[in-house]
Amino acid sequence: xxxxxxxxxxxxxxxxxxxxxxxxxxxxxxxxxxxxxxxxxxxxxxxxxxxxxxxxxxxxxxxxxxxxxxxxxxxxxxxxxxxxxxxxxxxxxxxxxxxxxxxxxxxxxxx
Amino acid sequence: xxxxxxxxxxxxxxxxxxxxxxxxxxxxxxxxxxxxxxxxxxxxxxxxxxxxxxxxxxxxxxxxxxxxxxxxxxxxxxxxxxxxxxxxxxxxxxxxxxxxxxxxxxxxxxxxxxxx
Numbered sequence: 001x002x003x004x005x006x007x008x009x010x011x012x013x014x015x016x017x018x019x020x021x022x023x024x025x026x027x028x029x030x031x032x033x034x035x036x037x038x039x040x041x042x043x044x045x046x047x048x049x050x051x052x053x054x055x056x057x058x059x060x061x062x063x064x065x066x067x068x069x070x071x072x073x074x075x076x077x078x079x080x081x082x083x084x085x086x087x088x089x090x091x092x093x094x095x096x097x098x099x100x101x102x103x104x105x106x107x108x109x110x111x
Numbered sequence: 112x113x114x115x116x117x118x119x120x121x122x123x124x125x126x127x128x129x130x131x132x133x134x135x136x137x138x139x140x141x142x143x144x145x146x147x148x149x150x151x152x153x154x155x156x157x158x159x160x161x162x163x164x165x166x167x168x169x170x171x172x173x174x175x176x177x178x179x180x181x182x183x184x185x186x187x188x189x190x191x192x193x194x195x196x197x198x199x200x201x202x203x204x205x206x207x208x209x210x211x212x213x214x215x216x217x218x219x220x221x222x223x224x225x226x227x
Binding site: 004044099104 | 115117144146151152153154155156159167202204214215216217218219220221223
């Protein structure tokens with residue numbers, strides 16, 4: 001059973017602060033996705049990382065895939081209230097396989 | 112194209128009743144997935160279709176659950192004899208198979224089921 005553990009489970013910060021959330025597993029993934037979910041809505045895809053060591057940037061968000069493709073991190077610079085939401089990582093063990101999700105990190109950014 | 116849509120958005124039912132949810136995927140996407148998400152958890156895989164064929168079912172999908180995708184377009188998920196433990200958000204996602212966007216699934220807004 002592939003498990004994805006996300007930490008921290010909950011993070012409450014002030015606007016302008018930086019933060020990093022983590023997604024770890026003992027399994028190797030062929031790709032890893034990060035999603036953001038707002039209350040009462042479905043997850044929205046932010047990024048997919050495929051290559052070990054890969055770094056992708058999406059405005060103030062920086063995503064990194066571990067060299068061994070077992071872990072990933074999401075760093076947010078100068079967080080804004082609009083960044084509030086549940087951040088989920090999801091891994092696939094082979095192309096087009098089903099996704100295994102972590103429990104998510106709930107981020108609250110206060111003005 | 113307006114993305115994945117799900118209907119209804121909310122459903123309240125009494126224990127023992129049957130419910131059916133509908134998902135309309137993005138039109139060119141031939142893979143369709145159903146997930147269940149409970150409070151404080153990430154989505155858990157239930158089943159998926161490639162075109163009209165149901166290719167995989169999770170152990171979470173008890174015999175009270177059935178899913179169909181009769182024409183390879185929209186899909187339905189039916190829960191018979193609902194139980195309070197079925198209360199959850201039911202999410203549908205779609206993905207093109209054979210394209211370059213490997214493993215990128217696009218989710219609908221979900222159906223929130225409450226069983227009283």
